[in-house]
């Protein structure tokens with residue numbers, strides 16, 4: 355997102371620098387597991403003025419390809435990136451912001467926080483109650499199934515990361531139990547097109563933050579159960595249970611070496627199925643009302659999610675059945691370096707569409723920042739343009755007032 359902002363700043367001749375603690379595309383280089391591919395199709399890999407030009411627009415990039423794509427963009431756009439520079443502190447001054455970095459101090463009139471929404475794995479505090487015989491992993495420490503000890507694996511969380519890792523670990527021959535809480539079910543393809551094509555053409559992907567009823571809730575929605583594979587396969591709970599995964603409810607607590615799970619899987623599944631079908635209904639309505647029926651396949655509906663009968667409510671973590679646990683329980687940003695009072699009591703940045711609650715301070719790359727697609731590469735262009743428009747006006751007004759110069 356920082357590179358997208360840089361491109362928009364360049365277009366307006368606004369002097370700037372992009373600070374990066376590692377290398378360009380650092381999180382794709384350092385913080386992803388080996389087999390990961392984007393779950394967004396190649397044609398959605400685009401940045402301001404730059405897009406995928408390969409021969410497989412409907413494919414999904416490997417990490418190597420993502421790194422190459424972003425690195426090419428950085429060179430092409432001439433972004434003034436200062437790599438190996440960690441911002442350790444940002445403070446507000448009368449003139450703007452003062453940064454402490456590992457390569458020296460910096461001052462700026464405006465600051466765009468593009469440090470990512472997924473800097474740290476978000477692991478519930480009950481991990482501390484896990485018996486020592488069970489080794490804990492997060493999506494940051496897990497690279498491939500060979501990292502895991504032999505034996506059963508409990509994967510906690512069934513959003514994009516959880517289902518992808520459960521699938522891969524299962525294929526390695528280890529028994530997998532998957533703990534499922536609230537989740538978003540989506541088929542990979544619908545009526546002959548990628549589900550994200552439907553999201554795009556029907557306007558769902560572009561839905562703006564001022565068009566949703568409960569912004570706080572949608573900002574916390576888990577990522578959809580999707581995987582990018584050459585086969586364009588759907589990966590949902592039915593697929594995983596058919597492949598042998600045991601499905602249990604949400605992990606409620608760990609007590610005396612036992613993991614206790616919520617019941618109510620049936621309701622959880624019914625809700626996810628209902629929401630998926632509602633979304634597919636929106637797509638059908640779009641195709642009908644826009645007279646696009648000829649371009650898409652016939653109507654499809656999917657088997658409801660099968661609930662295990664009964665699901666285990668309790669697992670003994672000390673009897674040797676489970677040797678490892680993978681916490682696929684989400685990610686969170688790291689604002690430990692930001693010494694400006696703009697973080698609420700839940701640790702979220704206070705902002706309105708990326709305009710942060712402090713003069714000249716902006717953010718990019720957060721869930722539903724301005725649009726549903728905001729947290730994806732595909733959302734970078736529109737959001738960066740809007741934010742830089744606001745920033746340019748802010749600077750012009752500040753110049754006009756003679757403030758902070």
Ligand SMILES: Cc1cc2nc3c(=O)[nH]c(=O)nc-3n(C[C@H](O)[C@H](O)[C@H](O)COP(=O)(O)OP(=O)(O)OC[C@H]3O[C@@H](n4cnc5c(N)ncnc54)[C@H](O)[C@@H]3O)c2cc1C
Nearest residue numbers: 355374375380381392393394440441469470472719730731
């Ligand atoms: C497992 C996973 C899978 C994903 N899959 C997809 C996908 O399929 N398609 C998609 O579009 N999106 C996907 N995303 C979302 C993806 O992270 C975003 O699309 C994109 O990376 C957001 O870019 P960003 O610049 O906001 O954050 P990042 O890519 O995280 O970049 C932030 C940068 O800031 C640097 N940084 C952080 N703190 C500091 C500091 N204090 N000082 C200096 N530098 C700092 C980091 O090193 C990093 O390079 C996925 C995310 C995860 C976690």
